[in-house]
Amino acid sequence: MRSTLPARDGTAQEHAEVELIGRSGEAALLDDFLAGSATGGAALLVSGEAGVGKTALLDLAAARAAVRGFRVLRAAGVEFESDMSYTGLRRVLAALLAGLDRLSPPQEQALGVALGLTEGQPPSQLAVANAALSLLRDSAADKPLLVIVDDLPWIDAVSATVLAFVARRLAGSRVGFLAAFRLGEGGCFEGAGLGELELKRLDDDAAACLVTTRFPALSLRARQVVLDQAEGNPLALLELSRVLSQPEGAVVPPGPAVLPLSQRLEGMFAARVGQLPDNTRKVLLLAALEGTGDIGLLEAASAAEGGVSSLPHAERAELVHVDTSRSRLEFRHALVRSAVVQMASPDQQRSAHAALAEQLHDQPYRRAVHLAEATDDKDEYVAGLLERAAVEMQRRGDPVGAVSALCRAAQLSPHGGDESRRLAQAAYLRADVTGDLRGVPDLLNDARRADAASTQSLASAVALSSHRLHIDGDIESAHRTVIAAIDALPDRDAPDQTLIEALYYLVAISSFGARDELWRPVHAAIDRLGPRAPEFLALLATTYADPVRLALPMLGRLDTAVARLTSDTDPGHIVRVAIAAGHVDRLPACRAALSRVVEHGRTGGAITAAIQALLLLSNDAFTAGEWDRASQLCGEGLELCESHGYRLLSWPIMHQRAMIAAARGDNDEARAVADHLDTWATPRRVGLVTAYASGIRALAALGRGQADEAFQHANAVSPAGTLASHLPYAMWAILDLVDAATLAGRHREAAAHAAAAERARLREISPRLALIAIGSSAIAAPDDRKRDLFEEALAVPGADRHPFEFARITLYHGEYLRRSKAVEEAREPLAAARRIFQRLRAEPWERRAAREIRAAGRSTGTQPAGRAALTEQQREIAHLAATGLTNKQIAERLFLSPRTVGTHLYQIFPKLGVTSRAELRDALAKLPSDARDN
Template identity: 90%
Template sequence: MRSTLPERDGTAQEPAGVELIGRSREEALLDDFLAGSATGGAALLVLGEAGVGKTALLDLAAARAAVRGFRVLRAAGVEFESEMSYTGLRRVLSPLLAGLARLSPPQEQALSVALGLTEGQPPSQLAVANATLSLLRDAPAGRPLLLIVDDLPWIDAVSATVLAFVARRLVGGRVGFLAAFRTGEGGCFEGAGLDELEVKPLDDDAAACLVAMRFPALSLRARQLVLDQAEGNPLALLELPRVLDRPQDAEVAPGTAVLPLSQRLEGMFATRVSQLPDNTRTVLLLAALEGTGDIRLLEAAAAPEGGLSSLSHAERGELVHVDMSRSRLDFRHSLVRSAVVQMASPGQQRSAHAALAEQLQDQPYRRAMHLAGATEGKDESVAGLVERAAVEMQRRGDPVGAVTALRRAAELSSHGRDESRRLAQAAYLRADVTGDLRGVPELLTDARRADAASTQSLASAVALSSHRLHIDGDVDSAHRTVVEAIDALADRGAPDQTLIEALYYLVAISSFGARDELWRPVHAAIDRLGPRVPEFLALLATTYADPVRLARPMLGRLDTAVARLTSDTDPGHIVRVAIAAGYVDRLPACRGALSRVVEHGRTGGAITAAIQALLLLGNDAFSAGEWDRAWQLCGEGLELCESHGYRLLGWPIMHQRAMIAAARGDNVEAFAVADHLDTWATPRRVGLVTAYASGIRALAALGRGQADEAFRHANAVSPAGNLASHLPYAMWAILDLVDAATLAGRHREAAAHAAAAERARLREISPRLALITIGASAIAAPDDRKRDLFEEALAVPGADRHPFEFARITLYQGEHLRRSKAVEEARGPLAAARRIFQRLGAEPWAQRAAREIRAAGRSTGIQPAERAELTEQQREIAQLAATGLTNKQIGERLFLSSRTVGTHLYQVFPKLGVTSRAELRDALAKLPSDDRDK
């Protein structure tokens, strides 16, 4: 929550041990924060305009925390290193690194690699964040810990993401997190749900008191000038009097505005810096560009200037503070650092960067960035180093920093071809990972300008096609661009990362197009790679591209890949394997990994992967009957799509929510979405999206009892008797088409479509598809075969984990039994189906079941006493199932086949009024005592 304080509650930039002027309420809030941190962990963000006194409040908190026995760690953002991954986190954690050995081996490895202490597989941001949290919580017991971070906007983005993650999870420990940033510049901390203290400028009385106390000799006119121009900003109130040391400086009439405050302060700092000796300014420039305040490094870099002895002038001027006990130099305010850099000439800045690079021979990552700053004009060798630094940034999970580094590498490139390639790689990262699609066209334009042939570059083709696909939905153009670029490549051995990404995009394009001719080049290109094809691509080209015809031989490999996701830290790879698992019902095993991807995106990670993970988790929740959760997940995904421009990814998410609306009878919402999808997709020939629209309409029409309309729309997804090639969505419409055809009297079409599902051997792919396939066959079968087929469908192991389909087939069974005059027998399945529909909120389907119950001559409120009694064997099987035994284990104990056990349980469920094994124990306990004691 934000604490909005009255105007008179301000602060002055006083030393931490001195009482602050006009900040009594802020002091009370800081005291409460420290008390909470010491007992149960807490986080507080201090925000306000530049110079308003945020650092003074941090100083005060540090002093009071030390008195209370806290161990205080302090760090601040560094402008030059704001694009260098994990540098901020290393500064924050430096005093605690001796405790890395106390972490678990995976956490120690993750944090050591991220901080550049060791080499290894780059960890995910989530792994680094969890390791950081553990390191803070596991600090030596006995003293609470206070972590203070100033100038958050200049903390590198990856470190800021980790710190935001940690700050939200401190409850329960004895760690406090206190950080400051300028209003509107908090990055991932803004809107993070943390307590906030907004610091306002001082009111007139507090400002006048501060100036009078600190500058008692200042003339009245000069004092009023300071008050007028400072406008209550404490930093200006304390700094402006320092330049009014000559009488003529105060001859400006009070109330006259000269410059905006920020520009006045910048100019004031520049004046103070310009008065320093040249060698002092040189050392200050080194410190400003080095960023970490490492005294030893600065001493070595400044050796030609006489070392750090000249810093005494800057200390007397209160520009910097040198703490030899910590071997650290700190600038008094970030504006000082900015002024130092801005006052230096380009040549001076290059010389300082070169001196720093010379001292960083053992840190190639930082050295490359300083070499880039030291280089004027083109230098391919430095460009190559910076490009490798960009690769390292990407490996560490900092694609935003990688984009910046690639752009700098492009500027340094000696050849147009290399410049274009690096710009195209930056464009690709923006399109695929960072969520910044709007910046892609500019980068591609610059790439083409650098090299007229850049449109033939594979990296350019991938970036361009990604932009077209996500923004415009231009499937055919995007497909043609990538295919031509791939075909232009010579086969040079193992595929590089750009080719792999190009093939992945080709899969994505072709899946949305949902036409055979789009997939043929995909299969041809992957076939050319042979055994060199990455596993996720081989899976996507089969289980995702056309599971009806290609999935079964790949299921074992897919299951292995899914099992490995438990230890996978790469969000992109997790999502790609999960996409391959989606249509063949392996998503439940992907839930944990996909949840990590979503959390990674929520904390500033890979946005594209997070959107896809939210969709996949939504699909899984829909199948599992967790419709409210599916709705929420899809809503979050849509917000990300809208805020980052991923229009195409929004269509599958809109479809998922519209299917929930259709199943629940919200036809206005369902048809509005279907019309929207159709209007956009039809002229663009985006076949998957038009299929989505038809699927929504088919389900909504079935809920309304409009069989002919439902059949027409389901038939548009895939014609009766045919499961469309390279449109796996056709499998999701099987039950709708067979149900609609039967209700419409189109028995031949129903039978043909059920037979097509059987020929495709879909029942061998997953329990859900077995339930649907056998259930469809039961609906379309002659009356003398229906009973056995319905029983077989509902006895499929795990069928009840898909409650909507399970309830529909249970309903169809009850309808068949009622029409076959087995009225008493029909009541159980009909009542069970109705209960599931009611739990899901599928009101049209619950009403359909209720009508059937009434037609069976029974009230729709079926009481437990009215249920048929269990046989002795059914009771025994139910009791064993309630203990958690599988069908196979029960069968082994009772000398029955697992299929027979499943059939009995299918009969038990409606009798007990339950829909899953989890409900068996309670249902058995509620039976009359004579039934339990049989």
């Protein structure tokens, strides 16, 4: 099969002919891939060993795509540039950047900053990825687009992350993404759920055909030597045949046949490079280290050696191709580039880097990297350039690259104080931004050895405290370290980013400690910032720190911040606002943004933020009654915690999963987790985690019917009659304490705790807290007030969106009615509660409801929906609610109070056998006609 290839810029210009012998199946798959790309978007990854023909297959795809009317974009990874952030993405998108202004302003800004085209705040990788995806989709609106990326492992990490994100979201576009990498080196692309094609070696017939076709004059003996040694690898077949076709090639060049094939091929290329004139080799070395193949730059860098006039020698040796239309040099294979570099001495490589740096004064980022490679001794000038390059990397959203640049800058620093400062900054970025805690102690130790006196910086303090907090749970030491570093700061007109991050860490430290004395200096430090404090810090210091006492005045500001998450692409900021929203039940409005953070983490983005987002989403799923989903999210979060060393973040996730186990009656798991949490947290005085352990035990004991034990554990979270300061978790235990105290005959304690919830005005914070506060008051109230309070609790708008609490209070209502001899009336709420418990698989609670139903004199078998007739007014309210009207809107139409409407709906639900408004329409449709119309 013969294919004419397009030029590498995707035009129809012919510059080479190759035969893809033995690849008919792969070619057919390419045709299917291109057809799918043109109509609905597609991605395909090509993998295989070195020399197996990946690039040739990409060439064929480019040729066929051009014939089909595609616009083709090509790029390849370059080993030396693999640490230079977003260079790969810029090469991929270079031909489309003129259309950047067609994007929305935020996306244009994010992509422009990342690619170094504009100034601005550092964009998150998620923002850059979304912008790149939009640019590709828009560019393919009139003409299908094929993106081809070769040598994928050498694409810089942030570009690879962005491209992996894009490749997974091409459905519905007219964009195809085709990339190639050596087997086992796909990085974030492997396991990404994309289409894959593994190129195998040619079979014996195809291998023989390739050699015979390309080298017909080769002797039979030499041909057999080639076939035996190449073992079906196309590049080896061609290179060995080329060697044996030369006049001096009577035998295969000496060398151990046991070497890996890639090394043997590289050795063959090295032999051909070694035969080139010195000037040619020097130009090839410049090209190998420069990466883009810019002929103009290579000409300038090699002017002293005669420029690029000697390149035809390398072309005749079939080592490179010079594309005169684009003024670009391309290596025939990545192994050629590798051979050129390996053959150069360290001094030659440093000289080449210096020559390149001299031509890059207009690109300080690249110049700094080349100068660093050209420098062998300490050099503050180069170290300073690298430090500024690190700032640029941060600005462009690449903290991992910034860490590498700072570490290299530290190596080049002549003075210990500068070395220490740069290492401390690298440690801070690694701990705080990249989510990689493992190297932090080594960086801090190196900083201390360089200059012990300079390691008291705020960056060093944050890095150290982050490590202590997440790895060791050392609350006290971490808190002292950061407070001392903040107190030592001079007053500034505006807080810098390191101070903001330090204050955020103090919030995290203090929340786990859950003690007033830890929070007092945090509040003082944030108060000193006044209006200069970022909004998320002000929210965390109130709605998250102590919602019982501080949330109400801040809810309007919080709702505004949550609404803005719709367009937010910064994973760290999204998570921080969502944390502030969590205890006051605003997480449903954060779901989409948090899901973006999780997806970003799955594709190589911010791990810390992804773990926190998984926890928040699992909390939301738990309160929404989606317990299986909550468990799945917990599992993913725990895997990330374990693989990245985030022990502290694992405790809230373990608590969440154990609460589901306790509610479902898995007492062994609940007990094991509670003991594990307690054993770790108690000696460290991590108050939040010890509260978690008590909460798990309280819920499990209630399920077992052990009221006294349940009361003791719930009381350990927050004593009866009080809601502990700076422990938001105390709100989670209100219902457990009141229920347990009542069952244990501790009516005074139950009433005191219910009164504390009312004093805290929890009903004004959210529907769920209103349900809990009013329901708790109903449980603890005198009998003459219980009915009204239960009905008020269950009529709270949106209360049914929290099925576990809703079912529990429905159960308590039914229990009260049965004990009050209103047996007939008790059966409906008891049955409704039981149905919800069955759906949740909350077996201990389902058994409790079943016992009550039997005590009320009714079988616990399931009864058909619509078994009880609705009154005329109830039918009308049910129909209006089914259309989506709120209680207030229904009340206005029927001249009733919203509370009366809520009471009727509370009675309607069990009659129809439903638990939410969403089920009303179907339930009404299933009623017999006489039940609907009478």
